[in-house]
Amino acid sequence: MKFTDGYWQLRPGVSVLRPGTVESVEPDERGFTVFAPTGRITGRGDTLNRPVVTVRFFSPAPGVVGVTIGHHCGGLPREPRFALAESTDHPVHVEVTGLTATLTTGELSARVALVGPWRVDFLRGDRPVTSSTERSVGIVTDAEGHKYVHERLALGVGETIHGLGERFGPYVKNGQTVDIWNADGGTASEQAYKNVPFYLSSAGYGVFVDHPELVSFEVGSEVVSQTQFSVAGQSLTYHVIDGPTPKDVLRRYTALTGRPARVPAWSYGLWLSTSFTTSYDEKTVTEFIDGMAERNLPLSVFHFDCFWMRQFHWVDFVWDPETFPDPEGMLRRLHERGLKVCVWINPYIAQRSYLFEEGRRAGYLVRNPDGSVWQWDKWQAGMALVDFTNPDAARWYAGKLKVLLDMGVDCFKTDFGERIPTDVVWHDSADPQRMHNYYAYLYNRTVFELLEAERGAGEAVVFARSATAGGQQFPVHWGGDCESTFVAMAESLRGGLSLAASGFGYWSHDIGGFEGTPDPAVFKRWIAFGLLSSHSRLHGSGSYRVPWAYDEEAVTVLRHFTRLKLRLMPYLAAAAEEAHSDGVPVLRPMILEFPDDPTAAYLDRQYMLGPDVLVAPVLSADGQVTYYVPAGTWTHLVSGARVTGPGWVTEKHDFDSVPVLARPGAVVPFGAVEDRPDYAWADDVRLRLYAPVEGQRTRVRVPAPAGGVGAEFEVRYDNGSATVDLVAGASSGYLVEVAE
Structure with missing residues (x-):
């Protein structure tokens, strides 16, 4: 949100209070608070009718400095809040001299000038990282009397900004306005399904704005030498996160907001969908699966999209009896073929669903201020919304999904979660503005935790579209509704890159695009991209995505890249383990x-x-x-x-x-199996060494699927030849070779 007209003037009707020289500082063991009047204090009379900006400096985690800027601090607490893994036992050093007040955690310091104009320098050792200067902090009132708080942090020469969730425009965010507000906007606009108020700087630090509601970022746009972020209200909290490398920033950020869970080995295989509005029944599904088998195309998961339920009934979690008269038998038959099964769900309850009245009577649906159920006709007729702030409603919803799990369903595509109203009343009295983005977190957490409870840790996986900060804990996420074009393919990749820079460990997209029908060239090129992603799904809107629907070459291309991915499972599994343990994405x-x-x-x-x-x-x-x-x-x-x-x-x-x-000097482990992802990755593994240097020593860790035993190898390159030793774990066989 822009408040200025150029650099020097404010927009009409806008007034801004800014901190001046610090009047006093109050230190404590874990931080300090500074009080900065908005004008010079030369005598006692200047303290009358004089606003004061109150700024608290603290450290919620090692290498992280938190800052809260406040004006009037008597407001009621606003919920929900991001669930952060804050610490109170890591070392924090506070030093106050006559000139500065400094808080240090690890290598990162915040140093506040106590004389002269307002200035805060964030330092790594003695090296500047970023700063808040004389015109950076603003307590804003607009022409309608609405209140905002903004901060501006300096950008260095050549510094680039990345992240802010899934964004489909230019990957480098400099020069952009970005509003953190989840929307169902496809992949061709400035809207996004997954908005995260966190950015990653090429200078080796990150900034997380600790607000679930709308956060507006002006990245080198309102002031080209600064990144501005603002929220409505009287206070703003943000965290500066140290590196020094971008990967180090993500490690610290995900330690604070949550690391991605492990996902099951079978989920890395190829997923095939019914697509959305296509006509299908068990016969169609069987024909697809038979067609894949006849063409030697490895398949791991079959997905049923929306119309597995009756039209106008979404969601009631009841199989359409005309299309699927024997769902239990069908699911059993799919399992007998070695397949896992995914079904589409969302958090919306159509008026025609039997769950509507059940949820209404129990108070499980989001309500209007007058107590009536909130409804509209977008997406589904008379659609209502499950109130996940009500623990009983979350258990009720999860209970309906458990019936499907007991029937034989293995996982869920958790679609939607972005169309969340702000003129409603929540069960726990949550602030509707803050719930708009946060709803996606509660929705996906409910489903993911059910899967973990029923299937076990490491066996839960969803295909989620909406998310915000912390949502990376509930993988996998896919890129939403893109067109079936090369342009949309590039859009999707930009979205995945931005999401990865926002702490999300796994990511997928619809091979061939969602809207429309791709021409064979687009489909075949997208196959390679899709199979060289963490998760791979053939899915579309009004047309099927089986490869023989395009041409026979598409069959060959799909077979080639599917087998390549399955042979790369030892390597991909190690990258996924790093995402889970360290927060560095695949x-x-x-x-x-x-x-x-x-x-x-x-x-x-x-x-x-x-x-x-x-x-x-x-x-x-x-x-x-x-x-x-x-x-x-x-x-x-x-x-x-x-x-x-x-x-x-x-x-x-x-x-x-x-x-x-x-990469030069890399050792890439290749597995011995190319028809499924869930095998003993360390058995008969081939360790391929690329462009090595003399005397190179490389440790290679190959994880194991859940319940198995992994292995660790040491690869050496001396005198023009490579050797390998098993140093930990178990492997039935292994071989090292130098790629020629």
Whole structure:
């Protein structure tokens, strides 16, 4: 939100209070509070009718400095709040001198000037990170009397900003206005399904604004040398998160807001969907599955989209008896074929659903201020909304899903969760503005925790569309409703990169696009992109996504990339374990692995899949692709061709090929199985060494599926040859080779 008219003037009707020189500081063991009047104090008379800005500095976690800016501090607490893993036992050093007040946690300090104009410097050791200066803090009143608080943190020369949730526009956010407000807007606008009030800086720090409601960011836009963020009300809390590397920032941020859970091994395989508005029944489903088997296309999960339920009844969790007269038998038959089953759900209750009256009577549906049930006709006729702030309502909803789990369903696509009204009353009296984004967190948590309770930790997985900060704990998330074009393919990738820079460990997208029917070229190019993502799903809107519906070459392309992904499971599983343990995502923006390469910050048509594999999706029908390789000798994973960086490369690829390159010196483990993802990854593993250097020593960890035993290997390269030892765990066989 912009408050100024240019740099010097305010917009009509806007007034701003700003802190001046600090009048006093009150330290304590864990922080300090400064009091800054909004004008000079030269005598006692100047303290009358003089507003004071109160700013509290504290540390909620190691390497994190929290700041709360307040004007009138007597307001009632506003809920909900983000669930943060705050600590009170890590070292915090507070020092107050005649000139400065400083709080230090780890290598990060906040130093407040006690004389002269308002200034706060955030430092890593003695090195500046960012700062809040004389015109940075504002207590704003607009022409209608609405109150806001803003902060502006300095941007350095060449500094780039990333993240802020899933955003489909330019990956670098400098020059943009970004409103953190979940919306069902597709992938071709400034709206987003997953909004996260956190940004990651190329300078090696992050900023998390601790507000679930609308947060408006002006990233080098209102003031081009600063990032501004503002919220409505009388106070603003934010956290500056130390690095020094971007990956270190994500480690600290996800330690505070939550790390992604482990997901089951079978979920990494190929998912096939009925699609949305297509006509299907068990016969159709069986034909699809038979077709995949006949063509030797490995399949792990079958997904039933919305119309597994009766029209106008969404959601009642009742199989359409005309289309699926024997759901238990059908699910049993699918399991006998080695498949897992996913079904579509959302948190909305149509008026025609039997759950509507049940929920209304019990008080489980969100209400209007007059006590009536909130309803509208968008999406479903007479649609109501489950009130997840009511623990009984959450248990009621989960109980309905448990019936499906007992029937044989394995997981859920948790669709929607963005169309949340703000003129309603919640069971726990939550602030409707704060609930709009936070609803997605409660919704997905309810479903994910049910799956963990019923299936066990590490066996829960959802396919979620909406999210906010903390939602990364409940994977997997997919990129929403994109068009079936190369342009939309690029949009989706930008959304995934931004989401990864916001702490989300796993990500997927609809292979071929959702809206419309892709032409064969788009479909085949998207296959490679989809299978070189953490999770891979064939799904569309009004047309099927089985490959033979496009051409026979699509079958060959799907077989090739599915088998490649399944052989890469030892490598992908290790990357996923890092996402779970450290918060570093599987799909990584290039800046995470190459923070010192200034080109890496701007690369939004390629990514790192885990730490050692570069992927550049082909975004053209003719197969021409241009991508960037950082320094060193990179090796095409499949062909063995080598490319030397740093520099740009232009190549032409057939449909069964894509730039997928191993990092210089990388050891990439390949599994022995290519027809399913859930196998003993360490058994008969092939450790492939790419462009090694003499004397290289590399530890390679291969996890195990749930309940199994993993392994750790040491690979050595001496005198032009490679050797390997098993140093921990178990493996029935292993081999090292140097890629030629």
